[in-house]
Amino acid sequence: MGKWTRRGFLTTAALAGGGLGIGIALRPGNRLPGLAKHVAGDGDTLLNTWVMLGEDNGIKVIVPHSEMGQGAGTALAQMLADEMDADWNLVTFEEAPAIEDFANHSMGHGMLLAGADLPDMIVPSADGLMIKAAQALDLQITGGSLSVRTTGEYGMRTAGAAVKQMLKTAAADAWQVSADDITARSSHLYHQASGRSAPYAEFATAAADIAPPVKPTLKKPDQFTIMGTHVERHDIPAKVDGSAQFAMDVQLPGMLYATVQRAPTFGGGIERLDDARAREMAGVVDVIRLPAAEGGGIVGAYAVPESVAVVADSYWTAKNGLAALDITWSQTAQQALSSDDIFAQFARDIAARTDRASDVEQGDLAGAMSSATLTVEADYQVPYLAHSCMEPLNATASVADGRCEIWVGSQNPLGFRGEVAKTLGLDVDQVQVHNCLLGGGFGRKAVADYAVQAAQLSQATGKPVQLIWSREEDIRQDRYRPAIASQFRAALDESGDLIGWENTYVDKHEPAEAPLIPYAVAAQDIGHVASPTHVPFGAWRSVDHSQHGFFTESFIDEVAHAAGEDPYAYRADRLKDKPRHLAVLKKAAEAADWGTPLGKGRGRGISLQESFGSLVAQVVEVTVENGETRVDRVVAAVDAGFAVSPDGLSAQIESGIAYGLTAAMYGEITIENGAVKQSNFHDYPALRMPDAPSIETHIIDSYAPVGGAGEPGTPGVAPALANAVFDATGVRVRRLPLNRPEVKLQIEDRASA
């Protein structure tokens, strides 16, 4: 392969066919300085960026994704190891360091394939150039349920197969036989005719001199031996004995502790600060104002308002110091704004239809509406939501001698590195990001503001600083799942057939297809209007699907009831040309005994959602008593193409459902006086064990392209729940969460009517 160069890397990657960095052979003496320390022993050979084969025949898979609970590392290692015909017992893995050589180009590629919005500079180049663009954009992101379906499918599998082929070629050379006659099994190579065999490690060095194959042969599903089997996650033992390392667990010599606060009203700053009382407190080291700035990166530019931090000898002292500050926050134009004002604005903007842009425009909607026997209309709303990861935002930074080391849990470590470097005035090479385990991410930890603050505080004090946000700050300075509103009108003909579907909503983000429906409806007009607010927003598990899943799957239920038909059958009748959709819907319905009678006060609801390349149908069973809803059972059917790690997929669906259920039952961030009213788990509750339903997941392997796992469970639970409440009570919930007092009143009114 010659000397490793950036150009060499790109060439190799382009040759691989999918825009993938599979084949960087890094030999002793020919290693990137940034990678050298990851090759532990002299006898170790880094066969490419993602696979390392040790002298002891051990295989280390280097995973370019964060671990935030989704278990992607295990699934990705399974994919690589299977194609490599490795002995799973010899496989370990670790997260890639935050340097661009590990950037997950295949994620960028997957986003292109999925048609997601990416900056224009990337879109025309779905080939090798993609890699360069992706590097420029600092892609080493964990999100979009993409790890397995892009890094795994396009990267890990190819890398594993390529390595196996290179080893076979090296062995063929050494044994003077044909590579075609060599078989690989369990990390060993065999040549049957001569009776020779040897462990992979014997040929590692020789294989590293062989150019990676252009298109290594991938296995067919019936040849899988590790993919599709149950393997235990490697990260779990450390999570049961307290030894798992989250960013907050780092302790550096001489480290100080800090906590921080911004103006509660978004966009506000500090008008006056009296820190005399705080500075007098024993243990307080400094009170530091961090100026307003602009953040940026793959998530787009965003304003970071001014904040004030107290630095002390312990977190407790810092927290008390912060409470002792006398701060007058500056007034903003949104000082009096409330959630009611925001929803009123949404309603006005939907009614005005100004600059409405269509996602889908097909058939003759006006004709359908005018010929309709029956029209159904409904307005839906969902509130802002915080992420409330178990681990509050935190980062530990050490800035000294023109360098910055930072320990953080990040979904975007390269982006964080870039932002820290920019803020401190350093080159990216002078910033080292140690990405730790994430105590939940859900989209929040793709935004670098907290890491930048920690770095600024270390720079200002000249000491290592561990910055920990209070839970209150974490909830009040989030990047929220947007509140939005959506208006529907449906046209039905005399037979109850759905002939027209009109939908206008505010505030479009990603993915673009979130508001689309899978059902056969000839005339459709789905579109959106802008209605910006001052509330900062960001990605939240399943992104726009979290809102539109509730809207569309509730409204189709309304339409089915208006037509006098069973909501499951009505959906199924409109999926005749979509066998995968139909199969998951049917599976969920059958597994949940759809159609069998339930007792008084009980109900069932169904939903179907395609998101992130996977299909999920859910049936929720509820009991409603005295206006209170209890979720008894959730049955989910999922088609993610192929379940690489079946238990991992089930666990992700369970988790996605629980996350969506928390939002549907209780989740509401309310804006009062321009600021978030909620502050901690007492007023922003999370699902707890006594209220958690049993969740059953049924997996269908359709062998369609592999889909995501982390997000697809979330969108469908809210509509299935609301549909179940309707089934039980006749009350249609069109605004979440379910525990709003208005919902209880409606149910009680209906019951007594």
Added chain:
Amino acid sequence: MIELTVNGQNRRLEVDPSTPLLWAIREQLSLTGTRFGCGVAQCGACTVQLNGTAIRSCVTPIAAAAGQEITTIEGLAPSEDELHPLQSAWIEHQVPQCGYCQSGQLMSASALLAQNPNPTDEDIDAAMAGNICRCGMYGRIKSAIKTAAASQAQTAATVGFFDPAEQAGQEVTGG
């Protein structure tokens, strides 16, 4: 100066007596397996045991632990090369996802099993209601607690001593 026993060891700490136990454990004793989640006893991530009872260390002043016995996640396993039955069950059921809440979950669960070796679903719900898991692994947690309870009962039966469910009042002959 505050003296207390942590995971069987006597410890002396120079710390403001109002400091929550959580921060003394993490910052002074470097036992970082106990997690900060909310600071107001709402989430359970900071759960440790005080004389065997599950408490929220984020709201317990260290002064309240003076002279008492504290057990943290690092002290849950009976020895270095042995896991607590709950830890084994947690692995068997692949309970943790992000794992951040799991130290607290395990400390609540182990306090429950120590007092109630054969808990019903309702007992488990009641004992675990204070521990939030944002990854939503409640079903797996519940199953793992039952597995651990069963394995403890089996161990007790095999070695022929003390099954509290059946032999309440009998003398303990081993440990």
